[in-house]
Amino acid sequence: MKDRRHNSPTVSPKDAPRYTAVVMAQGDARRACQHWLPKAGILATGADTLDEAENLLTQGDFDLLILEPCHADIRATRRGHAKLERLAARHPATAVVVVDESPAFEDALAAMRAGAADVLAPGTPVRDASARLLAAATRACKRRGELAKLNSKNTKLKRLCKGLSVSRRELNRQVSHLCEHLADAYKDLAGQMNLLKLSAHFETLIRQELELESLLRVAVEFILARTGPTNAAVFLPATSGDLSLGAYVNFDCPRDTHEMLLDQLAAAVAPKFEHEVSIARLNSEPELKDRLGTAAEWLDGRALAAFSCLHEDECLAVVTLFRDQSAPFSEEHAAELAVLSGLFAKQLARVIHVHHRHLPKKKWGNPGDPYAGPDDIDLAA
Numbered sequence: 001m002k003d004r005r006h007n008s009p010t011v012s013p014k015d016a017p018r019y020t021a022v023v024m025a026q027g028d029a030r031r032a033c034q035h036w037l038p039k040a041g042i043l044a045t046g047a048d049t050l051d052e053a054e055n056l057l058t059q060g061d062f063d064l065l066i067l068e069p070c071h072a073d074i075r076a077t078r079r080g081h082a083k084l085e086r087l088a089a090r091h092p093a094t095a096v097v098v099v100d101e102s103p104a105f106e107d108a109l110a111a112m113r114a115g116a117a118d119v120l121a122p123g124t125p126v127r128d129a130s131a132r133l134l135a136a137a138t139r140a141c142k143r144r145g146e147l148a149k150l151n152s153k154n155t156k157l158k159r160l161c162k163g164l165s166v167s168r169r170e171l172n173r174q175v176s177h178l179c180e181h182l183a184d185a186y187k188d189l190a191g192q193m194n195l196l197k198l199s200a201h202f203e204t205l206i207r208q209e210l211e212l213e214s215l216l217r218v219a220v221e222f223i224l225a226r227t228g229p230t231n232a233a234v235f236l237p238a239t240s241g242d243l244s245l246g247a248y249v250n251f252d253c254p255r256d257t258h259e260m261l262l263d264q265l266a267a268a269v270a271p272k273f274e275h276e277v278s279i280a281r282l283n284s285e286p287e288l289k290d291r292l293g294t295a296a297e298w299l300d301g302r303a304l305a306a307f308s309c310l311h312e313d314e315c316l317a318v319v320t321l322f323r324d325q326s327a328p329f330s331e332e333h334a335a336e337l338a339v340l341s342g343l344f345a346k347q348l349a350r351v352i353h354v355h356h357r358h359l360p361k362k363k364w365g366n367p368g369d370p371y372a373g374p375d376d377i378d379l380a381a
Contacts, residue, residue: 018042018137019040019043019063019137019138019140019141020042020043020045020060020061020062020063020064021037021043021044021045021064021065021066022044022045022047022053022056022062022064022065022094023044023047023066024046024048024049024053024065024066025067025068025099027068028101028122029099029101029122030068031122032122032123033066033099036124036129036130036133037133039130040131040134042064044066050087054087054090054091057091062094063095063137063141064094064095064133064136064137064140065096065097066097066099066133067096067098067099068098068100069098069100074087074111081113082114084098084111084114084116087115088114088115088116089115093140093143093144093147095117095137095139095140096117097116097117097119097133098116098118098119098120099120099122100119100120101121101122102121103119118133118136120132191332198336198339198340199340199343202219202339202340202343203343203347205218206219206222206344209351210350211351212246212351213247215347216247217247219234219340219344219347220232220234220247220249222340223321223337226333226336226340227329227333227337228327229251230249230321230322230327231249231250231251231252231253231322232247232248232251232320232321233247233249233262233265233270233320234246234247234248234317234318234320235265235317235318235319235320236316236317237316237317242267242271243266243271243274243318244266245262245266246317261298264295268292268294268295268298269295269304269306269320270306270320271318272292273306273307273308273318273320274315275308275310276306277310278307278338279305279306279307279334279341280305280306281304281305281329281331281333281334282303282304283325283328283329284325288302288304299322301324301325302322302323303322303324303325303328303329304329305320305322305329305333305337306319306320306321307319307337307338309341309344309345310341311345311346311348311349312349316345316348316349316352317344319344
């Protein structure tokens with residue numbers, strides 16, 4: 001047996017060791033191992049303590065761990081068997097063989113239940129002991145191969161699980177994005193449906209109005225119901241080419257100055273939106289000054305929403321809404337006003353057609369036309 005204190009006996013080439021063992025024994029047990037192991041073709045390494053033996057097992061692949069109960073403190077007691085069970089569990093690829101001076105049947109059975117591969121007495125014949133040690137080493141070597149394959153499969157399985165985990169996270173991310181897109185699409189669809197309902201309702205209300213005054217009243221009331229409390233002014237084109245006040249609602253303007261404000265809006269503000277194809281939202285001082293220039297002074301501290309009612313590229317009205325900047329006009333307001341402006345322009349054109357039905361369409365509102373008759377209408381009159 002090979003260790004730090006003893007020389008290994010000479011082994012012929014045909015008896016070259018195929019297995020390895022860690023031996024932790026003294027006295028008769030140690031001397032018996034020196035005879036058994038070479039006969040079984042097992043190369044032995046000695047250990048003085050259990051910690052040293054476990055350290056050897058951790059560092060290398062050993063087939064056997066041969067222990068003497070008194071030396072390894074695994075005596076035939078419940079505590080000793082528990083210790084042996086933990087030892088066997090920590091090194092499942094190594095067979096534990098107990099060499100006991102006089103093992104009772106009950107003790108040997110308990111040791112094997114605790115994880116020992118075999119229990120031998122120092123007086124066991126060499127041939128019998130060698131065969132049993134060789135069988136234990138062979139089983140351990142086979143188990144080590146099985147554990148290696150299992151570890152390899154576990155490694156592959158871990159890689160697969162890691163890949164699946166990455167795929168699952170990516171799938172969750174994509175599903176999350178898809179849900180967000182679906183939620184946004186649902187919101188957009190709901191918004192479109194609301195706009196369609198709004199459009200249908202507004203068109204039903206104004207389509208029956210063929211008088212300009214009643215049309216302006218119904219349209220302004222409907223618009224204010226959507227935007228909330230605000231000042232409103234509708235400017236209509238006059239035969240002079242200017243825009244004049246056609247209708248207004250005073251929400252919070254001082255009574256002694258609102259007429260002057262409306263005149264300034266007609267002269268300096270409304271013309272800037274006469275050919276506006278979208279809804280203008282000016283909710284801050286910089287936006288007002290950038291768009292209106294010096295005319296922004298008349299709307300100091302106010303937010304403005306304005307749009308033109310265009311029909312076949314002709315401006316039939318300019319609608320302005322203004323109120324305190326603490327209640328700005330939202331994108332939702334702009335979307336609704338964009339729908340209403342087109343319908344309002346369409347109905348204005350229908351009203352003009354009713355009042356100008358005796359003239360060609362190209363002659364509507366042309367003050368210099370020699371064919372203009374007494375029924376011509378100035379929308380701002």
